[in-house]
Amino acid sequence: MIDPREPIVSPVPVEELRPTQITVGMREVALKRQMIRTQDAKNKTGAFLGKHMVPVVLGPKNRNYVTDHHHLARALLEEGVKDVL
Template identity: 50%
Template sequence: MKADDDSQAQPTHPCSADSRPAPYTDDARLSRGHAEAQAWRRRSIRAREAYLDSHPIPVVVGPKGRYWMVDKHHLARALFEEGLKTVMVRIVGDLEDLPARLFKPFLMSRHWLYPIDAKGRRRSVSRLPKRIDQLADDPYRSLAGALRRAGGFAKVKAPFAEFLWAALLRLHVDRALVEEGFETTLDLALALAHDAIADDLPGWCVMPAPVRRRA
């Protein structure tokens, strides 16, 4: 059993069927509008190959040699929806020899699984989606992604960081506001993100104090 091996690179593999996503939900708003996915059709074959080589999907190898995606789900989904069937992967853990009954508990212990559905409810890990295109859309996950891109918190390597921010937003922002007035809700989320209530979340940062100009 090996974990956190960043040096391995695997050939392309079918992401549409053989790779299991580790969460229940995704940021469909980002997947649909992912900048790289939009540019995919304009790339030459060589440029596409270079892009895939430089953007591997982190995976854990599980029982029966199956890949489990532990990050970059929105990118994988966006490329899949563009018609791509294979991606490059980077193995961060090889658990193929681990007994099947211990595999998912081990992933949970490393924060490589996030069994929370689009309503914030904990679900059985046995019912995780089996394909990347089966991930449910979570508007709070979309809001958390937009919040990070707007400077609400820093991008960090902590597993499922944006999902944790989505959980906080779910507690304090009404769902109807998120779905009906996304841009307005983002302003509310920015104020919340710099409050001390969020200081335990990965990537939290204090809002810089305004610079006072001399008269």
């Protein structure tokens, strides 16, 4: 049986992530996008995302709310990445 305090890691569509902070610095998002493009050029995007999970909590209506890595989540959305852990 899974301990309810243990994280559950599963792929989630980036489009379904909801922010918990009202603003995101677009300069930081631009830097993250550049980093993602660099990783993609080396065919390491999957390995990169495996090490940089986006933590979420289930909120109302079982929606995924981002608790950290807001800039990364926005950059992934803008880069067309479909799913994230």
